[in-house]
Amino acid sequence: MEVRHGLIERLPVESASVDWLISNCVINLSQEKVRVFSEIQRVLKPGGQMLVSDIVVKNLPDWLRRNDRLYAACVGGAISEEEYLAGLRHAGLIDVEVRNRFVYEASQIKAFFQSEEIPGLKEILDGHSVQNRENMIHQMTRNAVGNVWSAEFYAKKPVKGN
Numbered sequence: 001m002e003v004r005h006g007l008i009e010r011l012p013v014e015s016a017s018v019d020w021l022i023s024n025c026v027i028n029l030s031q032e033k034v035r036v037f038s039e040i041q042r043v044l045k046p047g048g049q050m051l052v053s054d055i056v057v058k059n060l061p062d063w064l065r066r067n068d069r070l071y072a073a074c075v076g077g078a079i080s081e082e083e084y085l086a087g088l089r090h091a092g093l094i095d096v097e098v099r100n101r102f103v104y105e106a107s108q109i110k111a112f113f114q115s116e117e118i119p120g121l122k123e124i125l126d127g128h129s130v131q132n133r134e135n136m137i138h139q140m141t142r143n144a145v146g147n148v149w150s151a152e153f154y155a156k157k158p159v160k161g162n
Protein backbone atom coordinates (compact mmCIF):
# COMPACT_ATOMS: atom_id res chain seq x y z
CA MET A 1 0.00 0.00 0.00
CA GLU A 2 1.20 3.52 -0.79
CA VAL A 3 -0.30 6.74 0.61
CA ARG A 4 -0.12 9.90 -1.52
CA HIS A 5 -1.14 13.35 -0.37
CA GLY A 6 -3.01 15.50 -2.88
CA LEU A 7 -6.18 17.12 -4.10
CA ILE A 8 -9.02 15.32 -5.81
CA GLU A 9 -9.04 17.95 -8.57
CA ARG A 10 -5.48 16.90 -9.44
CA LEU A 11 -4.98 13.34 -8.24
CA PRO A 12 -1.30 12.53 -7.68
CA VAL A 13 -1.73 9.32 -9.68
CA GLU A 14 -0.65 8.32 -13.19
CA SER A 15 -3.29 8.07 -15.91
CA ALA A 16 -4.90 4.66 -16.47
CA SER A 17 -3.22 3.15 -13.40
CA VAL A 18 -6.08 2.45 -10.97
CA ASP A 19 -8.24 -0.71 -10.74
CA TRP A 20 -10.67 0.63 -8.13
CA LEU A 21 -11.38 4.16 -6.99
CA ILE A 22 -13.23 4.67 -3.69
CA SER A 23 -14.19 7.79 -1.76
CA ASN A 24 -16.52 8.73 1.05
CA CYS A 25 -17.98 12.19 1.51
CA VAL A 26 -15.26 14.25 -0.19
CA ILE A 27 -16.45 15.15 -3.70
CA ASN A 28 -19.35 17.24 -2.35
CA LEU A 29 -16.69 19.55 -0.86
CA SER A 30 -15.08 20.31 -4.22
CA GLN A 31 -16.05 23.46 -6.09
CA GLU A 32 -14.76 21.86 -9.30
CA LYS A 33 -16.80 18.67 -9.55
CA VAL A 34 -16.52 18.46 -13.34
CA ARG A 35 -12.78 18.36 -12.93
CA VAL A 36 -13.01 15.69 -10.23
CA PHE A 37 -15.17 13.47 -12.46
CA SER A 38 -12.69 13.94 -15.27
CA GLU A 39 -9.83 13.00 -12.91
CA ILE A 40 -11.65 9.79 -11.98
CA GLN A 41 -11.94 8.95 -15.68
CA ARG A 42 -8.26 9.77 -16.24
CA VAL A 43 -6.76 7.65 -13.45
CA LEU A 44 -8.90 4.53 -13.90
CA LYS A 45 -7.50 1.74 -16.04
CA PRO A 46 -9.73 0.70 -18.95
CA GLY A 47 -12.29 -1.52 -17.21
CA GLY A 48 -11.41 0.07 -13.85
CA GLN A 49 -14.30 0.71 -11.48
CA MET A 50 -15.45 3.35 -9.04
CA LEU A 51 -17.58 3.19 -5.89
CA VAL A 52 -18.14 6.53 -4.21
CA SER A 53 -20.40 7.50 -1.32
CA ASP A 54 -21.47 11.10 -1.13
CA ILE A 55 -24.17 13.42 0.17
CA VAL A 56 -26.72 14.51 -2.41
CA VAL A 57 -29.48 17.09 -2.10
CA LYS A 58 -32.74 18.07 -3.72
CA ASN A 59 -34.11 21.64 -3.71
CA LEU A 60 -31.64 22.97 -1.14
CA PRO A 61 -32.66 26.57 -0.41
CA ASP A 62 -30.06 29.21 -1.37
CA TRP A 63 -29.76 30.56 2.16
CA LEU A 64 -28.60 27.11 3.29
CA ARG A 65 -26.34 26.67 0.26
CA ARG A 66 -24.56 29.94 1.04
CA ASN A 67 -23.86 28.86 4.60
CA ASP A 68 -20.12 28.15 5.11
CA ARG A 69 -20.61 25.79 7.99
CA LEU A 70 -23.21 23.80 6.11
CA TYR A 71 -20.75 23.62 3.20
CA ALA A 72 -18.13 22.20 5.56
CA ALA A 73 -20.77 19.82 6.91
CA CYS A 74 -20.93 18.24 3.42
CA VAL A 75 -24.41 19.57 2.60
CA GLY A 76 -23.97 23.11 1.18
CA GLY A 77 -21.78 22.02 -1.74
CA ALA A 78 -23.71 18.86 -2.50
CA ILE A 79 -25.36 18.42 -5.90
CA SER A 80 -28.37 16.34 -6.88
CA GLU A 81 -28.23 12.65 -7.71
CA GLU A 82 -29.15 13.50 -11.33
CA GLU A 83 -26.27 16.01 -11.63
CA TYR A 84 -23.87 13.47 -10.14
CA LEU A 85 -24.90 10.73 -12.59
CA ALA A 86 -24.80 13.16 -15.54
CA GLY A 87 -21.35 14.43 -14.47
CA LEU A 88 -19.90 10.91 -14.34
CA ARG A 89 -21.40 10.01 -17.73
CA HIS A 90 -20.20 13.28 -19.24
CA ALA A 91 -16.67 12.42 -18.07
CA GLY A 92 -16.87 9.25 -20.21
CA LEU A 93 -17.72 6.66 -17.56
CA ILE A 94 -20.25 3.91 -18.23
CA ASP A 95 -22.65 1.66 -16.27
CA VAL A 96 -23.20 4.66 -14.03
CA GLU A 97 -25.77 3.99 -11.32
CA VAL A 98 -26.80 4.52 -7.71
CA ARG A 99 -26.24 1.27 -5.82
CA ASN A 100 -27.43 2.31 -2.36
CA ARG A 101 -29.09 5.16 -0.52
CA PHE A 102 -29.07 6.18 3.11
CA VAL A 103 -31.87 8.68 3.68
CA TYR A 104 -31.58 10.78 6.84
CA GLU A 105 -34.54 10.52 9.16
CA ALA A 106 -36.50 13.49 10.50
CA SER A 107 -35.03 12.98 13.99
CA GLN A 108 -31.46 13.23 12.63
CA ILE A 109 -32.21 16.40 10.65
CA LYS A 110 -34.09 17.97 13.54
CA ALA A 111 -31.18 17.26 15.91
CA PHE A 112 -28.86 19.05 13.43
CA PHE A 113 -31.09 22.17 13.36
CA GLN A 114 -31.49 22.08 17.14
CA SER A 115 -27.72 21.85 17.68
CA GLU A 116 -27.45 25.49 16.43
CA GLU A 117 -24.53 24.46 14.24
CA ILE A 118 -25.87 26.58 11.41
CA PRO A 119 -24.74 30.19 11.71
CA GLY A 120 -27.57 32.58 11.01
CA LEU A 121 -30.19 30.17 12.26
CA LYS A 122 -29.87 31.40 15.85
CA GLU A 123 -30.57 34.97 14.67
CA ILE A 124 -33.64 33.77 12.79
CA LEU A 125 -34.97 31.99 15.87
CA ASP A 126 -34.01 34.69 18.41
CA GLY A 127 -36.89 36.83 19.65
CA HIS A 128 -39.44 34.09 19.09
CA SER A 129 -41.17 32.25 21.90
CA VAL A 130 -40.01 28.76 22.78
CA GLN A 131 -43.17 27.37 21.18
CA ASN A 132 -42.63 29.38 17.97
CA ARG A 133 -38.99 28.27 17.73
CA GLU A 134 -40.07 24.70 18.12
CA ASN A 135 -42.64 25.20 15.33
CA MET A 136 -40.06 26.84 13.04
CA ILE A 137 -37.55 24.02 13.52
CA HIS A 138 -40.34 21.54 12.95
CA GLN A 139 -41.22 23.28 9.65
CA MET A 140 -37.56 23.44 8.51
CA THR A 141 -37.17 19.76 9.32
CA ARG A 142 -40.28 18.92 7.30
CA ASN A 143 -38.85 20.85 4.33
CA ALA A 144 -35.50 19.07 4.56
CA VAL A 145 -36.73 15.50 5.09
CA GLY A 146 -36.35 13.52 1.90
CA ASN A 147 -34.20 16.26 0.35
CA VAL A 148 -30.81 15.19 1.67
CA TRP A 149 -29.35 11.71 1.63
CA SER A 150 -26.17 9.74 1.13
CA ALA A 151 -25.89 7.88 -2.17
CA GLU A 152 -23.42 5.24 -3.30
CA PHE A 153 -22.43 5.74 -6.96
CA TYR A 154 -20.94 3.05 -9.18
CA ALA A 155 -19.24 3.69 -12.52
CA LYS A 156 -16.79 1.99 -14.83
CA LYS A 157 -14.24 3.16 -17.39
CA PRO A 158 -14.92 1.51 -20.72
CA VAL A 159 -12.32 -0.86 -22.12
CA LYS A 160 -11.05 0.35 -25.50
CA GLY A 161 -13.62 0.00 -28.25
CA ASN A 162 -16.42 -0.55 -25.69
Ligand SMILES: C[S@@+](CC[C@H](N)C(=O)[O-])C[C@H]1O[C@@H](n2cnc3c(N)ncnc32)[C@H](O)[C@@H]1O
Nearest residue numbers: 006007008009023024025026027029030031074
Ligand atom coordinates in the same frame (compact mmCIF):
# COMPACT_ATOMS: atom_id res chain seq x y z
C1 LIG B 1 -16.12 14.56 5.51
S1 LIG B 1 -14.41 14.21 5.46
C2 LIG B 1 -14.42 12.54 4.90
C3 LIG B 1 -13.16 11.83 5.28
C4 LIG B 1 -13.11 10.33 5.00
N1 LIG B 1 -13.24 10.07 3.57
C5 LIG B 1 -14.14 9.58 5.79
O1 LIG B 1 -15.00 8.91 5.21
O2 LIG B 1 -14.10 9.64 7.02
C6 LIG B 1 -13.86 15.14 4.05
C7 LIG B 1 -12.37 15.10 3.81
O3 LIG B 1 -12.13 15.60 2.48
C8 LIG B 1 -10.95 16.36 2.49
N2 LIG B 1 -11.01 17.26 1.33
C9 LIG B 1 -11.85 18.30 1.14
N3 LIG B 1 -11.65 18.86 -0.08
C10 LIG B 1 -10.67 18.13 -0.68
C11 LIG B 1 -10.01 18.22 -1.96
N4 LIG B 1 -10.36 19.15 -2.84
N5 LIG B 1 -9.06 17.30 -2.23
C12 LIG B 1 -8.73 16.35 -1.33
N6 LIG B 1 -9.31 16.21 -0.11
C13 LIG B 1 -10.27 17.11 0.20
C14 LIG B 1 -10.99 17.07 3.84
O4 LIG B 1 -9.72 17.49 4.22
C15 LIG B 1 -11.53 15.95 4.75
O5 LIG B 1 -10.49 15.18 5.24
